[in-house]
Amino acid sequence: MKLNKLDQIRAAEAKLLIPTYDRNPILFVGGEGVHIVDENGTKYLDLLSGIGVNALGYNHPVVVETIARQSRALIHTSNLYFHEGQAELALRLTAQTGLDRAFFSNTGTEAWECAMKLARAYAGLKRSEGVNLGTKFLALEQSFHGRTFGAVSTTYKEKYREPFAPVVPGVEFVRFNDVADLRAKFSTEVCAILVEAIQGEGGIRPLTQEFFAEARALADSTGALLIVDEIQAGMGRTGKWCAYQHYGIQPDVTTLAKPLAGGLPLGATLCTEEVARAFHPGMHGSTFAGGPLATAVAIAVIDHIEKENLLAHATEVGDYFQSKLRELASRHSAIPSPIIAVRGKGLMLAAELDSADLAKLTVAEMLKRRILINCTSDTVLRFLPPYILERAHVDAAIAALDEIFTEHAGVVSAAHSAATTQGGQTHG
Numbered sequence: 001m002k003l004n005k006l007d008q009i010r011a012a013e014a015k016l017l018i019p020t021y022d023r024n025p026i027l028f029v030g031g032e033g034v035h036i037v038d039e040n041g042t043k044y045l046d047l048l049s050g051i052g053v054n055a056l057g058y059n060h061p062v063v064v065e066t067i068a069r070q071s072r073a074l075i076h077t078s079n080l081y082f083h084e085g086q087a088e089l090a091l092r093l094t095a096q097t098g099l100d101r102a103f104f105s106n107t108g109t110e111a112w113e114c115a116m117k118l119a120r121a122y123a124g125l126k127r128s129e130g131v132n133l134g135t136k137f138l139a140l141e142q143s144f145h146g147r148t149f150g151a152v153s154t155t156y157k158e159k160y161r162e163p164f165a166p167v168v169p170g171v172e173f174v175r176f177n178d179v180a181d182l183r184a185k186f187s188t189e190v191c192a193i194l195v196e197a198i199q200g201e202g203g204i205r206p207l208t209q210e211f212f213a214e215a216r217a218l219a220d221s222t223g224a225l226l227i228v229d230e231i232q233a234g235m236g237r238t239g240k241w242c243a244y245q246h247y248g249i250q251p252d253v254t255t256l257a258k259p260l261a262g263g264l265p266l267g268a269t270l271c272t273e274e275v276a277r278a279f280h281p282g283m284h285g286s287t288f289a290g291g292p293l294a295t296a297v298a299i300a301v302i303d304h305i306e307k308e309n310l311l312a313h314a315t316e317v318g319d320y321f322q323s324k325l326r327e328l329a330s331r332h333s334a335i336p337s338p339i340i341a342v343r344g345k346g347l348m349l350a351a352e353l354d355s356a357d358l359a360k361l362t363v364a365e366m367l368k369r370r371i372l373i374n375c376t377s378d379t380v381l382r383f384l385p386p387y388i389l390e391r392a393h394v395d396a397a398i399a400a401l402d403e404i405f406t407e408h409a410g411v412v413s414a415a416h417s418a419a420t421t422q423g424g425q426t427h428g
């Protein structure tokens with residue numbers, strides 16, 4: 001029997017790739033706007049945008065034309081020489097973040113490594129200046145900061161860390177939004193408190209104002225750093241350039257990646273002038289990072305977001321999406337509701353369901369209806385659509401969810417009673 005193209009690729013990958021991914025059996029070959037297209041020409045409404053990357057959707061002229069123009073001019077130089085992109089992009093990112101200096105990397109996890117190295121080096125500098133500051137990191141339960149050794153050491157879930165033990169020492173986890181636990185674990189031993197303003201992989205969970213403010217105050221009390229990971233929430237996804245701006249709290253260091261270069265790999269670590277004193281030439285670097293191509297695209301994407309007012313658009317469509325999810329939750333409350341919570345800001349949204357089985361089934365059923373979402377933290381349906389999403393796309397997604405919850409009311413009820421008999425949360 002002759003295998004089709006997808007099956008041939010699946011068979012080849014199964015034999016040739018180190019097995020790290022459990023892929024859905026779809027072969028994507030193109031895309032346009034908010035839709036991604038498979039090998040048969042079938043269009044899927046993409047509410048995940050490559051896990052929060054494709055901010056302007058697919059085949060956007062700004063991205064495509066900048067890639068074409070810049071790749072004809074210069075793709076790579078290394079960081080031994082100057083090119084036009086880094087200072088110009090840094091100018092935009094420092095203005096957006098309220099920070100002073102940037103280091104460019106290729107991915108989120110690398111941006112985070114740089115932030116961690118900055119914190120340790122800065123604490124060392126402060127010690128040399130007579131300040132009592134240790135080397136410990138306080139990270140949060142349910143956090144996700146990436147897969148390299150430093151990042152994974154500060155990532156909460158044991159399944160990510162345990163196979164690689166011993167990971168980087170000196171990390172302690174604080175209970176999420178638990179001010180008393182934060183106070184109890186904080187001391188002059190701590191060089192940095194590490195947070196996501198809205199946890200992404202952890203289930204789209206925002207910090208409370210009280211917790212975030214306490215983290216800032218504690219860090220200020222010793223000279224430790226407050227480092228905010230904006231890799232998933234940043235670059236306008238929540239309707240502001242940085243999610244911490246919803247709180248009016250300014251970090252010492254922040255990290256950006258995912259949507260930064262509209263689909264090309266690019267990360268950035270931003271810090272204050274004061275913190276940047278900790279690095280000098282040779283202490284950190286990367287061959288590829290911040291190259292002419294990725295930086296040119298990032299500049300073009302940012303300019304387009306500004307020109308088209310896409311932050312306001314993300315807020316408006318995000319609010320609409322969130323209100324429709326809440327309506328959906330109450331519409332199904334007689335079943336009882338499969339949705340136990342709706343969370344998020346702008347176009348970083350979640351509907352938490354009352355069972356992992358139901359969440360898995362819902363993602364699969366959405367896929368059958370040609371809509372891409374995913375599930376994080378077992379029970380949380382996650383929506384990270386492109387910023388160009390329109391209300392009509394939201395309506396299509398809500399109609400599909402409505403249909404799924406109606407058709408699978410049996411699963412919902414069974415899941416619900418299982419959850420409630422095990423002491424699980426219920427709606428409202």
Ligand SMILES: Cc1ncc(COP(=O)(O)O)c(C=O)c1O
Binds near residue numbers: 108201
């Ligand atoms: C908050 C956060 N930090 C760091 C990372 C790691 O980014 P990358 O996968 O680009 O290394 C992610 C990825 O999901 C993330 O959501």
